[in-house]
Amino acid sequence: MAKLTLNDVELKGKTVLMRVDFNVPIKEGVISDDNRIVQALKSINFVIDAGAKLILTSHLGRPGGSPDPEFSLKPVADHLATLVDVPVHFATDCIGDTRKEVVDQAKPGEIVLLENVRFHAGEKANDSDFADQLSEGADLFVNDAFGSSHRAHASVAGVTEFLQPSVSGFLLEKEIKYLEGSVNNPERPFVAILGGAKVSDKIGVIENLLGKVDSILIGGGMTYTFYKAKGLPIGDSLVEDDKIDLAKELLEKAEATGANVMLPVDSVVAKEFKNDAEHKVVSEDGIEDGWMALDIGPETAIAFGNTIKQAKTIVWNGPMGVFEMSNFADGTFEVAKALAAATKQGATTIIGGGDSASAIKVAGLEDDVSHVSTGGGASLEYLEGKELPGVAFLTDK
Numbered sequence: 397m398a399k400l401t402l403n404d405v406e407l408k409g410k411t412v413l414m415r416v417d418f419n420v421p422i423k424e425g426v427i428s429d430d431n432r433i434v435q436a437l438k439s440i441n442f443v444i445d446a447g448a449k450l451i452l453t454s455h456l457g458r459p460g461g462s463p464d465p466e467f468s469l470k471p472v473a474d475h476l477a478t479l480v481d482v483p484v485h486f487a488t489d490c491i492g493d494t495r496k497e498v499v500d501q502a503k504p505g506e507i508v509l510l511e512n513v514r515f516h517a518g519e520k521a522n523d524s525d526f527a528d529q530l531s532e533g534a535d536l537f538v539n540d541a542f543g544s545s546h547r548a549h550a551s552v553a554g555v556t557e558f559l560q561p562s563v564s565g566f567l568l569e570k571e572i573k574y575l576e577g578s579v580n581n582p583e584r585p586f587v588a589i590l591g592g593a594k595v596s597d598k599i600g601v602i603e604n605l606l607g608k609v610d611s612i613l614i615g616g617g618m619t620y621t622f623y624k625a626k627g628l629p630i631g632d633s634l635v636e637d638d639k640i641d642l643a644k645e646l647l648e649k650a651e652a653t654g655a656n657v658m659l660p661v662d663s664v665v666a667k668e669f670k671n672d673a674e675h676k677v678v679s680e681d682g683i684e685d686g687w688m689a690l691d692i693g694p695e696t697a698i699a700f701g702n703t704i705k706q707a708k709t710i711v712w713n714g715p716m717g718v719f720e721m722s723n724f725a726d727g728t729f730e731v732a733k734a735l736a737a738a739t740k741q742g743a744t745t746i747i748g749g750g751d752s753a754s755a756i757k758v759a760g761l762e763d764d765v766s767h768v769s770t771g772g773g774a775s776l777e778y779l780e781g782k783e784l785p786g787v788a789f790l791t792d793k
Contacts, residue, residue, distance in 0.1 A: 399790040400563040402439060405536060407446035409504060413534035413559060414439065415551050415786075417541040417770060418454035418472045418509075425471045432543070433476060435770055439540045439565035444482055444505055451499060451534060452509045453490060453551045455544065461517035473509040482506050490551075491516065491529035499533050513551045520549055527554030540565025542572075543771030545786025546778075553785040561791040567770065572787060574746050574767040575778045582709035583744065584610060588779075589704070589731060591616030592714030592751065595639045599646075600780035601713065606649050611656040611707075613700050615692045615716035615727060619660055622647065623680070631665065631683040658703065662693025664717065664724055671721035691717025692727035701734035710738060713748035713776060715755050729759045736764035748775040 416436045421428045443450045457467040473486035483506045487498040490510035502508045510530075513519040518526025527550040531537070537559035539545065544552050545568065556562040564572070578586070588609045590598050595618040605612065614622060617634035624630050625643035650657040659680070665687040666675040677693045678684075692700070697716075704710055712735060716727035732755060739745045745765040747756050750772025756762045769775040774784060 398793050399787065400561050400793055401569050402442055402538060402563055402565055404793070405561055405563055407443055407448040409447060410535040411449045411451065411499070411533055412443050412536055412538055413451045413453065413531060413555060414443065414538040414565065415541045415544070415555075416440075416452050416454050417543040418452075418469060419456050419543065420472065422456070422471055427471060427475050430475060430479075432770055433472065433479065435567050436540055436565070437479060439538065439567060440480065440507070442566070443538070444480070444507065447504050449499075449502055449504050450507045452507060453513050453530065454509075454541070455514040455519065455551070456512050457514070459512060459514050461514065461520065463515045467512050467514070469509060469512050476507070476509060480507065484509060487511060489515070491526065491532070496532065513549075518550055522548050522550050522554045524554060524557065526550045528558050531555045531558040534559055536560070537562040538565045539563075539786050539790060540567045541786065542568045542769070542774050544774070545771065545784040546774040546782070548785035553789045556789040562789065564787070564790055568787070570767070571769060571771065571775070572778075574744070575769070575775060578709050578711050578744060578746050579605075579608060579779065579781075582608070584709070585707045586709040587611045587613065587703060587707040587711075589613045589615070589700070589710065589712040590714050591618070591716050591728075593617035593634060595621045595636055595643055597776075598714065599639075599642065600782070601776060602646050603649075604779060604781040606646070606655050607653040609655055611658060611703055612650065613658045613703060615660060615696070615700070615731070616714050618714075619663075619692075620689060622659055623683075626659075628680055629683050630689070631685050631687040633665075633683060633689040658699065660692040660696040661699060662695045663689035664691040664693055664727070665689050666724070669718075671723050675723060690721070691724040694726070697727050697730035700731055704731065704734040705738050705741065707738060708743050710735060710743055710745045711748060711779065712746070712752050713750070713779065715751050719751075719755050719758070728755050732756050732759040732761050736761045739765050748772065748779065750776075
């Protein structure tokens with residue numbers, strides 16, 4: 397990545413504004429998963445150890461541009477204080493006198509966490525005045541929030557207008573390194589596994605990866621739009637009727653580029669969309685009316701697994717079925733196991749955030765793959781070939 401990083405700047409005696417992704421699940425003041433906070437510690441500790449004063453900004457949830465106690469970052473500040481060896485101060489606003497007072501009182505080597513930037517409409521609007529106030533008192537900017545880097549918001553992109561240099565933190569650097577390496581310079585065979593409900597969510601990814609990948613494995617609800625494009629019966633399965641022609645085009649394009657598109661050869665179908673519904677395994681031409689497909693079948697899981705285990709670079713984005721229901725989770729978990737096995741054999745395996753990250757965690761295999769992305773939307777846009785504002789606006793090397 398040809399952008400300045402934390403290693404390229406002098407930090408001692410400076411005040412650093414760092415954008416982190418502390419958008420963590422909180423229920424009644426208790427954080428149920430602190431992975432995003434833990435992932436940011438490497439950059440946080442590096443800045444603190446260098447003798448700088450650190451101001452952290454983040455969003456949490458969707459408060460709609462005005463203060464909402466439900467989305468306060470105060471519980472995050474309290475939790476962060478248990479993970480670091482220095483005082484963590486909390487500012488009840490991210491701009492204005494309150495913020496200035498707390499930042500001024502903090503000493504070098506200490507941390508200030510600002511209140512949720514989305515308590516102000518200026519954040520999502522990328523308002524220049526708001527970005528200016530957010531930057532007040534800081535000497536340089538660090539973006540370590542990969543999960544927000546696809547958004548041109550004030551705390552991600554706008555502040556770079558006022559703070560130079562603007563550099564990447566270690567987490568952002570790691571995310572880009574893995575994604576860039578996999579898409580632009582993959583060791584082959586290169587396999588993409590795409591799942592999830594809708595073809596429309598993955599069109600850009602499929603189009604960008606055709607011509608780059610050796611194989612694309614398609615699972616999840618999006619399968620059945622491709623089935624319909626091929627004239628296969630889909631019963632009551634999920635389908636995007638307005639995307640059938642596009643699915644046909646993508647299959648034709650795949651053939652032209654020599655990419656091997658693998659669709660499920662069997663599916664687990666159910667009478668209803670619930671875990672204890674009557675269900676059975678049927679072949680690709682056996683989905684009857686009144687039945688809906690909710691997972692890839694066992695033969696598909698084996699075929700996908702074999703392709704995955706022979707690959708050297710693998711990117712996975714989207715589950716193979718409704719993995720939140722135990723009766724329809726096997727396909728997703730078999731793919732997760734195949735990825736872990738491929739990693740063991742030396743493959744680079746990248747999980748593209750979102751539901752895939754949840755699935756690999758539920759499978760207990762997140763430590764057995766090369767990289768689990770912290771940003772679902774951001775990794776998806778990167779795989780589509782889009783430029784991420786949170787990276788583009790950083791200072792060039």
